[in-house]
Amino acid sequence: MTEGGRPEFISYDPPTERYHTVTGSAGGYLDGPFARARFGCRGYNARARQADSFDGRYHFATDPENGHLIRCLDFEKQEVRTLLPDQRRSKGIVADSKGRLLVVLWQRGTSQLVYVTPDGKSENGPALEMGQDGWTPVLALDEKNGRLYGTAYLKAPYKWYVWYWNLTDGSFHGVLPSPPKGGPRRKQNELGPFEGAYLYGEGGVDFGPDDPDKRFLYMGRCDTAYLFRLDLEKKLLEGFDAIEGRFKSTGFPRSTVYPTTYYYPPLGWMKDGSFVGGRSHLCYLYRRIK
Amino acid sequence: MKRISVLLIASLAVVLSGSSPAEGSETLTPEALLPLHNRKDAYTPAMAYGKEGCLVVWQSGRTGEGSMVKSLLYGADLVACRVDMNGKPLDKEPIVLSSATDLQEKPHLAFGDNLFLAVWQDLRNGKDYDIYAARVTPEGKVLDKEGILVSGLPHNQCIPKVAWDGKAFQVVWQDFRSNVSYEIYGARVSTTGKVLDPEGVLLKKRFTSRSGGSRYSPAIASRGEGKSLVLWCSHWRGGNSGGVMVEEGQVVDEDANTFAGRNIKTDGPNWVSHPIALAAGPDGFLASWMSFVPGGRGGGTRDSNAMVLDKSGKHMKYLFLAGKQHYIRQSDVIWDGSAYSAGWIERIVVKRGQAPHDAVFLTRISQQGEPVGPVHAMAGTFESPASKPTVATDGKGTTFIAYERHPKTGDVPIKIAFRLLRAK
Numbered sequence: 001m002t003e004g005g006r007p008e009f010i011s012y013d014p015p016t017e018r019y020h021t022v023t024g025s026a027g028g029y030l031d032g033p034f035a036r037a038r039f040g041c042r043g044y045n046a047r048a049r050q051a052d053s054f055d056g057r058y059h060f061a062t063d064p065e066n067g068h069l070i071r072c073l074d075f076e077k078q079e080v081r082t083l084l085p086d087q088r089r090s091k092g093i094v095a096d097s098k099g100r101l102l103v104v105l106w107q108r109g110t111s112q113l114v115y116v117t118p119d120g121k122s123e124n125g126p127a128l129e130m131g132q133d134g135w136t137p138v139l140a141l142d143e144k145n146g147r148l149y150g151t152a153y154l155k156a157p158y159k160w161y162v163w164y165w166n167l168t169d170g171s172f173h174g175v176l177p178s179p180p181k182g183g184p185r186r187k188q189n190e191l192g193p194f195e196g197a198y199l200y201g202e203g204g205v206d207f208g209p210d211d212p213d214k215r216f217l218y219m220g221r222c223d224t225a226y227l228f229r230l231d232l233e234k235k236l237l238e239g240f241d242a243i244e245g246r247f248k249s250t251g252f253p254r255s256t257v258y259p260t261t262y263y264y265p266p267l268g269w270m271k272d273g274s275f276v277g278g279r280s281h282l283c284y285l286y287r288r289i290k
Numbered sequence: 291m292k293r294i295s296v297l298l299i300a301s302l303a304v305v306l307s308g309s310s311p312a313e314g315s316e317t318l319t320p321e322a323l324l325p326l327h328n329r330k331d332a333y334t335p336a337m338a339y340g341k342e343g344c345l346v347v348w349q350s351g352r353t354g355e356g357s358m359v360k361s362l363l364y365g366a367d368l369v370a371c372r373v374d375m376n377g378k379p380l381d382k383e384p385i386v387l388s389s390a391t392d393l394q395e396k397p398h399l400a401f402g403d404n405l406f407l408a409v410w411q412d413l414r415n416g417k418d419y420d421i422y423a424a425r426v427t428p429e430g431k432v433l434d435k436e437g438i439l440v441s442g443l444p445h446n447q448c449i450p451k452v453a454w455d456g457k458a459f460q461v462v463w464q465d466f467r468s469n470v471s472y473e474i475y476g477a478r479v480s481t482t483g484k485v486l487d488p489e490g491v492l493l494k495k496r497f498t499s500r501s502g503g504s505r506y507s508p509a510i511a512s513r514g515e516g517k518s519l520v521l522w523c524s525h526w527r528g529g530n531s532g533g534v535m536v537e538e539g540q541v542v543d544e545d546a547n548t549f550a551g552r553n554i555k556t557d558g559p560n561w562v563s564h565p566i567a568l569a570a571g572p573d574g575f576l577a578s579w580m581s582f583v584p585g586g587r588g589g590g591t592r593d594s595n596a597m598v599l600d601k602s603g604k605h606m607k608y609l610f611l612a613g614k615q616h617y618i619r620q621s622d623v624i625w626d627g628s629a630y631s632a633g634w635i636e637r638i639v640v641k642r643g644q645a646p647h648d649a650v651f652l653t654r655i656s657q658q659g660e661p662v663g664p665v666h667a668m669a670g671t672f673e674s675p676a677s678k679p680t681v682a683t684d685g686k687g688t689t690f691i692a693y694e695r696h697p698k699t700g701d702v703p704i705k706i707a708f709r710l711l712r713a714k
Contacts, residue, residue: 007645011362016417020364020393021352025333025694025704026677027637028647032700034353035331038675040645057359065645075358088643 007039029066037080040065047136051095058118092137126170132158138204142214153202194235209269226253316663319377319710327369327384331704335692337682338399340428343374344682344690345406347397368394377710385430390414402454403481411448419448441490443467456514471496472504474522478539487539507564519603523564531559569623575599576630582617598659613661624681629654629662631689633679640672648677650693673698687713
């Protein structure tokens with residue numbers, strides 16, 4: 001989904017480096033064929049969340065200007081439809097391997113997990129314990145361990161940059177702590193143990209395709225343009241050093257290898273472990289980082 | 291939120307001030323729809339006036355048929371239709387300008403020496419965009435069915451614009467041949483279909499910086515005698531917009547861009563203002579640009595969305611097309627013989643929680659940049675938006691405006707709609 005006021009979805013094909021409009025033209029709202037479906041825009045003040053189905057048939061996106069409705073792009077039928085049409089609250093989304101979309105309806109107090117299928121059938125999951133409050137979470141799913149990781153633009157004061165919900169009982173568990181105001185902390189972006197990490201702004205999280213044990217949670221941060229990685233086993237904040245060509249867990253990340261200026265994880269993982277990042281006018285392909 | 295409120299108020303004010311079909315000494319014809327090509331959706335029209343009517347060219351279709359799960363499918367052709375002075379379509383079936391493989395997109399059109407020249411970006415090579423052109427007679431005969439390759443170097447040559455400069459067709463485009471950043475190139479095409487500058491002429495090189503410093507979306511207008519003014523927008527680290535005067539295909543005044551505003555002053559076109567639209571009048575030029583960009587850092591200009599330039603391309607005055615503050619997108623401008631006609635879209639908010647829809651507006655502006663007539667709300671509702679307007683004129687007070695008319699339901703294709711504004 002493009003920014004800058006173009007209500008369109010753009011595809012990018014890394015092998016040919018071609019990118020084109022897939023669907024969307026005039027602004028507004030209309031479900032139907034790719035050729036004439038209409039969307040609102042996302043923008044600086046209107047976060048959209050996106051997810052791909054496990055089999056690649058569907059792409060899901062929240063449509064902030066249309067009340068955060070979930071728009072489902074069906075690449076088999078070249079057709080757009082709306083899921084949960086009555087749910088106009090801000091929401092985070094992520095897809096699982098069973099063909100379902102996990103939707104977190106996020107608001108003050110208790111939040112709710114909803115499972116929805118591409119044909120629109122929905123089923124409530126557990127109520128989610130809210131450790132802190134914020135806007136429009138970015139989600140990453142660990143099905144092996146039954147965890148739903150989240151990060152968001154949070155209302156201060158908050159305690160956790162990154163957390164997870166237990167998918168069985170909805171309980172909240174902090175992962176990457178945010179240092180208390182005036183408390184001990186390292187320099188901004190300095191790598192090392194989770195405790196004492198100090199980061200700027202909001203972020204995005206995602207697991208890579210070559211990590212079945214879900215040990216490494218990748219993370220981008222707003223405006224920072226560094227690619228971080230959370231080693232969930234060793235509880236280390238790692239960062240990519242483009243000059244050394246590796247992730248490291250001390251010092252600082254180097255080079256703006258991660259191009260998105262806002263709050264997104266890598267825009268798309270490729271089968272070989274590469275990921276595609278993007279920004280306003282161009283898309284960049286980044287080769288696999290080990 | 292403050293910005294959204296301002297947008298809403300400004301948009302409603304324009305809707306209320308405009309009236310249809312007639313106000314003052316200006317009259318509007320009812321909307322007519324152009325025929326579809328093979329029932330394919332119609333996108334991004336461009337238009338030019340010829341002898342006794344207009345030629346409208348558009349992109350027909352966008353994606354190929356079938357499943358796109360494993361691979362993306364694309365296919366678009368360029369088609370056209372003639373419209374007479376009464377706004378009546380003259381062709382029952384669109385004329386096919388190009389049906390080459392893959393995509394033909396973003397057409398633009400000019401008329402000179404009794405010929406139309408259509409230019410577009412073309413992906414028939416399957417790798418990157420090239421610039422193609424085709425001549426069309428006023429009778430609707432396509433003279434170059436395979437297209438004329440204007441520029442086909444490695445990497446993208448795209449988003450072309452064309453003007454008749456009195457001697458030849460001057461084509462301009464953004465060019466990635468550097469494999470680093472986009473630069474502005476141009477080439478002339480003769481009425482015999484020969485590309486007079488086969489290598490392309492560099493009109494503005496990229497800004498040298500680590501981040502690239504691209505130049506984007508050139509606009510061109512000519513006052514004849516082989517001269518054209520070319521404007522463009524820049525990458526945000528490469529300065530703001532700029533322009534050059536081109537004569538016989540070569541840059542003759544590299545400093546024509548004295549209008550270039552600074553983003554922090556928000557007075558002129560900045561790095562998010564593209565595309566720019568440009569028209570030539572008897573004493574100078576009118577340029578307009580996108581001023582609506584969703585809120586946050588680096589938004590569009592707030593203090594203007596158009597400017598008047600003198601014959602040499604020097605900035606004279608900033609203005610709003612509607613005569614008061616409003617945000618616009620997708621503008622197009624033309625000199626109608628006694629005033630500039632300007633078409634654009636605004637995003638209209640009907641109710642909270644519902645996305646703004648696109649609506650098309652049209653007005654006339656004097657050479658000095660003052661409103662001449664009312665702002666006409668031409669088309670566009672939430673149920674059936676209108677977008678991508680393009681304007682042309684007979685030079686005698688009649689403005690032709692074509693735009694995408696989007697359907698109320700998903701089973702109806704997007705069509706090209708058409709209206710005339712007659713000013714007495």
